Amino acid sequence: MPGTEVPRGTPRGLPTELPSTRPRPEGRPRTTPSRPPGVGPIVDCAVYVDGHRQPPVEPHEALPAAAARGGFVWLGLYAPTEEELGTIAAHYGLHPLAVEDAVYAHQRPKLERYGDVLFMVLTTATYVEHDRLTATSEVVDTGEVMVFVGPNYVxxxxxxxHGALADLRQGLEEQTDLMCLGPAAVLYAVADHVVDAFVDVAAAVEEDVEELEASVFSPERTDDIGRLYQLKRELLSLRRAVSPLEVPLQKLAERQIDPVPEAMRSYFRDVEDHAIRVREQVSGLDELLSSILQASLARATQADNQDMRKISAYAGIIAVPTAIAGIYGMNFEFMPELTWRYGYFTVLLIIVTTCSLLYRGFKRNGWL
Known part of the structure; x- marks a missing residue:
């Protein structure tokens, strides 16, 4: 069944204040939504019973309807402000600390438990297309998805x-067997979606690494150090998104955590395996980039040494006529060969012969 969007804006009938025992951190202003003008925080809201999406309900009526019918509600939000999420948090009983993390974002991937509610943070990533990698190219763009999982809601x-979940929701609605497992199924699907995106990003970055590797070892003389360093920085962003995700997924796969049923462990174990493979791939790419960077630096040093050899060789050759001309340019009256008829031509012959021998010697030794 296709997703039905609910009216944008704050859910009607919900409290407008967020009960919090923790003051706003100093220096953190009230946030404003980073979404297009006129677009509300609610992307979609639906009740699911026995794996099937129910007829549309108002957001403030979704949770009671889900609890009464033994189902759960899936509420999707996009860049909510403190006031907007505070309204929803009061209605669903979300912990203020988790709400604060969800509002301000910029969190490491993690899994926390507040009573019977799980709160998971996932860093999303997407590959930024570019015609040619430069020293300032943006390669990996990151975002965040936070998931609250309660007994009757997610x-x-x-x-x-990036990281929209509309297609994911539509795909899940076609898998009724999975949706019957409750809110934890949505958490699994979101985590799997995020890790699959990591796989695609890592594959695309690998192509950039291969292109740089070919450029560094090409016969032509290129300056790739700036591009290598930029790609290494972008790869670090991907590494920061992938590596911390293993611990939360391991907890979900190996521990009994409410409200995650036993049947969901194998699903999270599969996502964990994918995350480990991506982490290993990213680590391998990072090590390969380090090796390529060292090779590029060594090649640049070698090229500089070759240039210095050439400069030194030509300087040595030029030193011969310079020295001879300097001696005979002192203008002393009594000097050898000054009155000799063939002295000038003899000196020129000596200069040419000496320079030729030096050039041949430098050429033979690879300096020229």
Whole structure:
């Protein structure tokens, strides 16, 4: 069944204040939504019973309807402000610390438990297409998805221009067997979606690494150090997104955590395996980039040495006529060969012969 979007804006009938025992951190202003003008925080809201999407309901009526019918509600949010998420948090009983993390974002991937509610942070990534990698190219763009999982609800909060979950929701709605497992199925699907995106990004970055490797070892003389360093920095962003995700996925795969049923462990174990493979791939690319960077530096040093050899060789050759001309340019009256009829031509012959021998010697030794 295709997804039905609910009216944009704050859910009607929900409290407008967020009960919090923790003051706003100093220096953190009230956030403004990073979304297009006129677009509200709610992307979609639906109730699912026995794996099937139910007829549309108002957001403030979704949770009671889901609890009464033994289902769950999936509320999707996009870049909510503190006030907007505070309204929803009060209605669903979300912990203030988790709400603060979801509003301000910029968190490391993690899994936390607040009573019977799980809060998971995932860093999303996408590959930025470019015609040619430069020293200032943006290669990896990151965002965040936060997931609140309760007994009868799952709330996804997305930050960033990519990582939309509309297609994911539509695909899940066709897998009724999976949706019957409850809110944890949505958490699994989101985590799997994020890790699959990592796989695609890592594959695309690998192509950039191969292009740089070919450029560094090409016969032509190129300056790739700036591009290598930029790609290494971008790869670090991907590494920061992937590596910390293993611990939360391991907990979900190996521990009994409410509200994650036993049947979901194997699903999270599969996602964990994919995350480990991506982490190993990213680590391998990082090590390869380090080796390529060292090779590029060594090649640049070798090229500089060759240039210095050439300069030194030509300087040595030029030193011969310079020295001879300097001696005979002192203008002393009594000097050998000054009055000799063939002295000038003899000196020129000596200069040419000596320079030729020097050139031949430098050429033979690879200096020229």
């Amino acid at each position: 709330i996804t909060v997305r930050h960033g221009e």
